[in-house]
Amino acid sequence: xxxxxxxxxxxxxxxxxxxxxxxxxxxxxxxxxxxxxxxxxxxxxxxxxxxxxxxxxxxxxxxxxxxxxxxxxxxxxxxxxxxxxxxxxxxxxxxxxxxxxxxxxxxxxxxxxxxxxxxxxxxxxxxxxxxxxxxxxxxxxxxxxxxxxxxxxxxxxxxxxxxxxxxxxxxxxx
Amino acid sequence: xxxxxxxxxxxxxxxxxxxxxxxxxxxxxxxxxxxxxxxxxxxxxxxxxxxxxxxxxxxxxxxxxxxxxxxxxxxxxxxxxxxxxxxxxxxxxxxxxxxxxxxxxxxxxxxxxxxxxxxxxxxxxxxxxxxxxxxxxxxxxxxxxxxxxxxxxxxxxxxxxxxxxxxxxxxxxxxxxxxxxxxxxxxxxxxxxxxxxxxxxxxxxxxxxxxxxxxxxxxxxxxxxxxxxxxxxxxxxxxxxxxxxxxxxxxxxxxxxxxxxxxxxxxxxxxxxxxxxxxxxxxxxxxxxxxxxxxxxxxxxxxxxxxxxxxxxxxxxxxxxxxxxxxxxxxxxxxxxxxxxxxxxxxxxxxxxxxxxxxxxxxxxxxxxxxxxxxxxxxxxxxxxxxxxxxxxxxxxxxxxxxxxxxxxxxxxxxxxxxxxxxxxxxxxxxxxxxxxxxxxxxxxxxxxxxxxxxxxxxxxxxxxxxxxxxxxxxxxxxxxxxxxxxxxxxxxxxxxxxxxxxxxxxxxxxxxxxxxxxxxxxxxxxxxxxxxxxxxxxxxxxxxxxxxxxxxxxxxxxxxxxxxxxxxxxxxxxxxxxxxxxxxxxxxxxxxxxxxxxxxxxxxxxxxxxxxxxxxxxxxxxxxxxxxxxxxx
Numbered sequence: 001x002x003x004x005x006x007x008x009x010x011x012x013x014x015x016x017x018x019x020x021x022x023x024x025x026x027x028x029x030x031x032x033x034x035x036x037x038x039x040x041x042x043x044x045x046x047x048x049x050x051x052x053x054x055x056x057x058x059x060x061x062x063x064x065x066x067x068x069x070x071x072x073x074x075x076x077x078x079x080x081x082x083x084x085x086x087x088x089x090x091x092x093x094x095x096x097x098x099x100x101x102x103x104x105x106x107x108x109x110x111x112x113x114x115x116x117x118x119x120x121x122x123x124x125x126x127x128x129x130x131x132x133x134x135x136x137x138x139x140x141x142x143x144x145x146x147x148x149x150x151x152x153x154x155x156x157x158x159x160x161x162x163x164x165x166x167x168x169x170x171x172x173x174x
Numbered sequence: 175x176x177x178x179x180x181x182x183x184x185x186x187x188x189x190x191x192x193x194x195x196x197x198x199x200x201x202x203x204x205x206x207x208x209x210x211x212x213x214x215x216x217x218x219x220x221x222x223x224x225x226x227x228x229x230x231x232x233x234x235x236x237x238x239x240x241x242x243x244x245x246x247x248x249x250x251x252x253x254x255x256x257x258x259x260x261x262x263x264x265x266x267x268x269x270x271x272x273x274x275x276x277x278x279x280x281x282x283x284x285x286x287x288x289x290x291x292x293x294x295x296x297x298x299x300x301x302x303x304x305x306x307x308x309x310x311x312x313x314x315x316x317x318x319x320x321x322x323x324x325x326x327x328x329x330x331x332x333x334x335x336x337x338x339x340x341x342x343x344x345x346x347x348x349x350x351x352x353x354x355x356x357x358x359x360x361x362x363x364x365x366x367x368x369x370x371x372x373x374x375x376x377x378x379x380x381x382x383x384x385x386x387x388x389x390x391x392x393x394x395x396x397x398x399x400x401x402x403x404x405x406x407x408x409x410x411x412x413x414x415x416x417x418x419x420x421x422x423x424x425x426x427x428x429x430x431x432x433x434x435x436x437x438x439x440x441x442x443x444x445x446x447x448x449x450x451x452x453x454x455x456x457x458x459x460x461x462x463x464x465x466x467x468x469x470x471x472x473x474x475x476x477x478x479x480x481x482x483x484x485x486x487x488x489x490x491x492x493x494x495x496x497x498x499x500x501x502x503x504x505x506x507x508x509x510x511x512x513x514x515x516x517x518x519x520x521x522x523x524x525x526x527x528x529x530x531x532x533x534x535x536x537x538x539x540x541x542x543x544x545x546x547x548x549x550x551x552x553x554x555x556x557x558x559x560x561x562x563x564x565x566x567x568x569x570x571x572x573x574x575x576x577x578x579x580x581x582x583x584x585x586x587x588x589x590x591x592x593x594x595x596x597x598x599x600x601x602x603x604x605x606x607x608x609x610x611x612x613x614x615x616x617x618x619x620x621x622x623x624x625x626x627x628x629x630x631x632x633x634x635x636x637x638x639x640x641x642x643x644x645x646x647x648x649x650x651x652x653x654x655x656x657x658x659x660x661x662x663x664x665x666x667x668x669x670x671x672x673x674x675x676x677x678x679x680x681x682x683x684x685x686x687x688x689x690x691x692x693x694x695x696x697x698x699x700x701x702x703x704x705x706x707x708x709x710x711x712x713x714x715x716x717x718x719x720x721x722x723x724x725x726x727x728x729x730x731x732x733x734x735x736x737x738x739x740x741x742x743x744x745x746x747x748x749x750x751x752x753x754x755x756x757x758x759x760x761x762x763x764x765x766x767x768x769x770x771x772x773x774x775x776x777x778x779x780x781x782x783x784x785x786x787x788x789x790x791x792x793x794x795x796x797x798x799x800x801x802x803x804x805x806x807x808x
Binding site: 004007008011015017019070100104105107108111112137 | 414462492507561679764
């Protein structure tokens, strides 16, 4: 009897998840990485093939954005990232971390949709992304001039989230 | 007037669905003599009502009647007439109407199944369950998604059909896929009815052909969708592990398992519980697919404007149908008689492969709903994406492909004595043939070789009955469905492996009279121009393709902007034969008369779609051609 009830139990757990997802709420859990330094890495630049380490992105307040061409959420936030990179009033370089992606497709994507990034690092194996504690794409980190992570956003970034959660922190850091 | 008539027939269909349900379920009604002919007529009436509804909605589209909200949202006067037909199922309301129409057609066909008339209890019960499913969806349509709703004030022009859907393949893709999804309701209702009535394995005999038929439609629908994505989305990919693609793949995997499990249940009376569970799961996953597409809980290229109320309604339907089916299963399913299975008998190998198929579906399900689970824990919206799926799917699929070939040579209930002797030469031939691939295409990784060997192994073991019967088609006819199914799968795996390992993707900027080389092929841009389509403006390029200086073909990739939408659409230029696809899509104007171009060389890509066609032919033969002779397949 218990064995034959198993499908039913699995089914109702699944139902609970689906029901919950219909009425999702909006609060965020803090990431364990907040307040810590960004991990060390050595990654190739997608466009110039230079090798970069974490030293190259420390020094100014910046965003690190994890993206991939296969990620639909990334496509949604991309327009905003391009807008942000062109906004003269906000001086916030965006470092792209191209995660588990195909080089050619990634370049095509930047050609098609615009390139908001000051540096695009590629992480084809996803090892650095693991050090960053990335669950999936897109994710965006705010780091200060010492390379300390101050905020992490999971999911597509938009103006509302940026102005509510990121801009005030940038203001404080300045 | 027409929309109001539509409403009336929708209500008539609802009433007949209710009668169909009550007529079969109520013990009181069952005592009434001649309940069977009554139910038959009601089933016919329901189908007719829905056909009329559908015809009326189509009429509103052809008349550009923008006083109907659904027409105004999905069509306009400039839409070519062919697409006005397709627009009927281009949006949520119309596609649900198509869903119940197809369900009623399946129900009607089941009521005409002569073999099933020998089990009247099972027959009436399953028609009653199908009536209940239809009832649920008709209430859903009338309550939240009425396609005949009026709009006031009447707009002068409609919004137009989503440009993504304005494509010949997309005209037949949704109905084909729906026919597959909805067809799985038939084995579902037979399985549940069996639990409620005789509770033996008799249902398996009846469910098999219906399962194969729905499986064929699913196969065709998925392949069509993949083909469309390839030439229309402009990225040259053929499978994206998009949640909605996954939603169609999961029922396909389970339906494949069900098809095979039913053979054992029918022939040997074994795995009845497993087959029942698979039949329930397959249809539940169809409903889950409908939920994922229609509720908008997942971000996907297929997500249409969504409405949480609709999502909730489908979820309630899913919880009700699958929940009660599983409940009945847990209460009624008899304990299986403990029979010792020989590990190398056909039934054991089929069971093993069905477990691998279920594991594949499980892994796809986890990847698909993982973002939902994260979202539930308030971790935001994310995509899991191809890196996860491409990797994990190998774990069940490699052993699956190995076992498929062994199972072909196995016997019922005991191990074939000369199993090793039969298998060994085929493995050797597969390995020898696989060595050709590095010669033709260049060196490749170990995984590529494994993929090629497994594909060849599946094809060769699929052909083997023909060889054993001295190439007599007649004698091998009973094996034909299996042979074509396995050969088709092998061809598809071969296509996937070769195209992913040896394909070349390349981006270049090209000006007029400039060329770009991809592999051995030269693409030369000779002209860039504009042309007007019926309801769009296109920028086209003309590209001459040649190999070693020899001209092959000129292709015309396009970028279109439709009047009704600001979204640009890519129409790729493709030159294809059986052995390779050459693909070019126009990117952006990068100034100075140059354009960025996306170029691809994909060897054996066509096999990914030809394979499923071969598989479907196998199903077709099993269902239609020689039911009698194949019935004795052993």
